[in-house]
Amino acid sequence: MALSESRPESEEIIAAARALRRGTTELYRRLRAERMSHGLSPSKLSILGRLALSGPLTITALAAKERVQPQSLTRTLADLEESKLIVRRQDQADRRQSLTKITALGEDLLRNDARRQATWLALAMSSILTPVERELLRLAAQLMRQLADADVPWVVNPAEAGGEVTATQD
Secondary structure (H helix, E strand, O other), X not given: OXXXXXXXXXHHHHHHHHHHHHHHHHHHHHHHHOOXXXXXXXXXXXXXXXXXXXXXXXXXXXXXXXXXXXXXXXXXXXXXXXXXXXXXXXXXXXXXXXXXXXXXXXXXXXXXXXXXXXHHHHHHHHHHOOHHHHHHXXXXXXXXXXXXXXXXXXXXXHHHHOXXXXXXXX
């Protein structure tokens, strides 16, 4: 099934998607600027956040959740381990695997970084948004999480889709 059967609706969805992407990109950049000066890359912070939420994970499971190849985590995990932000221990259930776990130091760094960004965002929201707009953002945040977790296969085939990106239904 295509994103939409009619072109005008499809154009509306594409325009909304572009506006959402631009808005999230600009907000991400601003939040990144408000980040503490710890020197960690966004990918390292993402890994710390994933471990804080999920608990200890194998490299394979962590890579799947981060949507990257396990090999691409090797250097990043080594850096985080060297900084004492994570530890890797042998999995007692499967001794061929190791589990990666965030340390108390990693949790503190993540918590302080998130607190700083949330404080700036709360100040900005209370300064320029009405209560109704703040509620709309809260609802939008839930929808954005749903979109981030969506497993929607897509194809780009100009011959079949008239040059458009379309979703497929399995």
